[in-house]
Amino acid sequence: MNHDRPGSDVSPPECLWRLPSWLLGHVAGDAYRLTVGAVGSAAARTDYAVLAGLAEFGPTSQAALCRRLGIDRSDMSAVLDRLGERQLAVRTPDPASRRQNTIEITAEGRQSLAGLGALLGQAQDALMAPLSASERDHLIELLQRLVEYHRGYAHDAGRRPPDSRLSRQ
Amino acid sequence: MNHDRPGSDVSPPECLWRLPSWLLGHVAGDAYRLTVGAVGSAAARTDYAVLAGLAEFGPTSQAALCRRLGIDRSDMSAVLDRLGERQLAVRTPDPASRRQNTIEITAEGRQSLAGLGALLGQAQDALMAPLSASERDHLIELLQRLVEYHRGYAHDAGRRPPDSRLSRQ
DNA sequence: CACATGTCAGGATCACTGAAATAT
DNA sequence: CATATTTCAGTGGTCCTGACATGT
Numbered sequence: 001m002n003h004d005r006p007g008s009d010v011s012p013p014e015c016l017w018r019l020p021s022w023l024l025g026h027v028a029g030d031a032y033r034l035t036v037g038a039v040g041s042a043a044a045r046t047d048y049a050v051l052a053g054l055a056e057f058g059p060t061s062q063a064a065l066c067r068r069l070g071i072d073r074s075d076m077s078a079v080l081d082r083l084g085e086r087q088l089a090v091r092t093p094d095p096a097s098r099r100q101n102t103i104e105i106t107a108e109g110r111q112s113l114a115g116l117g118a119l120l121g122q123a124q125d126a127l128m129a130p131l132s133a134s135e136r137d138h139l140i141e142l143l144q145r146l147v148e149y150h151r152g153y154a155h156d157a158g159r160r161p162p163d164s165r166l167s168r169q
Numbered sequence: 170m171n172h173d174r175p176g177s178d179v180s181p182p183e184c185l186w187r188l189p190s191w192l193l194g195h196v197a198g199d200a201y202r203l204t205v206g207a208v209g210s211a212a213a214r215t216d217y218a219v220l221a222g223l224a225e226f227g228p229t230s231q232a233a234l235c236r237r238l239g240i241d242r243s244d245m246s247a248v249l250d251r252l253g254e255r256q257l258a259v260r261t262p263d264p265a266s267r268r269q270n271t272i273e274i275t276a277e278g279r280q281s282l283a284g285l286g287a288l289l290g291q292a293q294d295a296l297m298a299p300l301s302a303s304e305r306d307h308l309i310e311l312l313q314r315l316v317e318y319h320r321g322y323a324h325d326a327g328r329r330p331p332d333s334r335l336s337r338q
Numbered sequence: 339c340a341c342a343t344g345t346c347a348g349g350a351t352c353a354c355t356g357a358a359a360t361a362t
Numbered sequence: 363c364a365t366a367t368t369t370c371a372g373t374g375g376t377c378c379t380g381a382c383a384t385g386t
Contacts, residue, residue: 001379003242004235012237012322013225015286016218020293020305021200023312026239028197029377030319031190042351049185056182063367066173068181070195072353073172077369099361099367117184124189130318135311136189142300142308143192149299150199153181170355198353211375232343241377246345268343268385 031127038123039116043082046071048120050079051113054089054105061100062091070151088112200296207292208285212251215240217289219248220282223258223274230269231260239320257281 016022036042053069054060062080066073080103083089088109094102105113128136147153185191205211222238223229231249235242249272252258257278263271274282297305316322 001381003378004232004240010236010322012239012316013222015221015225016238017313018309019289020296020309020312021197021204021289022218023309023316024193024197024200026320027312027315028190028193030315031193033377035190046352049191052184053182056184061367063173067179069185070173070181073368074354074356074370075352097362097367101368120188120190127189127315127319130314131311138307139311140187140189140192142304142311143189143196144186145299146196146199146296147181147192150296151179151195153179170357172354202353215375230343242344243346243378244376266343266386270344 031123034123034127035120038119038126040119044116046079047083047088048113048116050076050083051088051105051109051116054103055110055113059102059104061094062103063100065103083109086112200292203292203296204289207288207295209288213285215248216252216257217282217285219245219252220257220274220278220285223272224279224282228271228273230263231272232269234272252278255281 012022032045035045039045039048049069049071050065053065057065057068060068062076063073065071066076071079080089080091084091086108087106090104090106091101092104094100128139131139181191201214204214208214208217218238218240219234222234226234226237229237231245232242234240235245240248249258249260253260255277256275259273259275260270261273263269297308300308
């Protein structure tokens with residue numbers, strides 16, 4: 001029933017309006033609703049992330065996938081069950097180390113990934129609508145710096161240290 | 170048990186790394202955990218927002234408070250019950266319009282607000298640690314623009330039109 | 339009557355806790 | 363033994379739906 005929704009008396013307290021965590025909560029909520037709307041369901045949103053990871057990483061263990069996507073391994077099982085049922089990914093026990101699975105994306109999975117990616121692109125445009133292209137880039141860059149710092153992601157694309165060849169030999 | 174947490178194999182897929190909604194989800198999650206950690210409980214985080222609103226708006230109706238803080242009115246009742254029990258806010262029926270309550274912050278509420286504000290400030294610094302002062306301001310401004318656009322907040326403080334005195338008389 | 343307010347009961351999703359079974 | 367992987371059961375919070383009683 002979506003109670004509440006702006007009236008004319010709506011302006012936030014200064015005190016929260018300058019508070020990054022409050023702003024982030026609202027914007028992330030909007031982003032969530034927009035992407036879920038574009039993609040059709042909350043599950044499909046998670047599926048996209050997992051499929052994107054599988055497509056880019058190649059066959060991976062389930063735990064590594066969790067670490068790289070920031071999804072708790074308690075929740076990953078259900079996601080992979082769902083992807084498995086729909087034949088979008090396959091889970092095979094790893095012969096080399098029998099305690100872990102090898103997860104791999106299927107051809108259908110890649111198709112689904114492409115479709116979801118297109119839908120998500122629209123949602124991103126809707127989300128970032130009020131910002132110019134350079135502002136969007138700047139926002140993305142600032143968010144990336146925060147993610148790197150707090151989640152220990154070492155994003156290295158295009159940031160290969162200048163002496164990388166030297167330091168290796 | 171906080172499963173997962175970075176290893177050395179951790180780097181996100183390019184595909185998500187440029188996706189604002191994914192970045193926002195992670196950063197908002199970090200912000201949430203930092204603020205909850207600083208403030209002691211998730212409930213205290215909500216209390217802060219409500220107390221901040223009450224302190225800045227003055228006595229307000231419950232529904233107006235919901236709209237301005239972006240909290241659903243289904244959930245506000247419980248929050249006010251909690252604040253009432255702890256004597257941080259009082260809920261009195263409005264004599265002028267008997268269908269609405271007037272909510273007001275108490276002296277204890279202001280004390281609690283100040284304490285929580287200090288704790289939250291530390292969490293914000295921790296969150297924004299990797300960014301310079303001007304980068305923090307820029308991030309905040311970009312997020313504000315998105316919140317305004319998507320949630321219909323009309324933020325006007327400090328943006329009084331240059332001719333505000335003229336336009337009023 | 340339509341409409342706003344406050345309250346309640348409940349669902350859905352998410353991030354997380356804690357523990358078990360299994361294998362290295 | 364300690365450690366890592368996979369899975370499951372369950373919690374708490376937030377957001378949301380739908381309804382109801384009470385007022386204007």
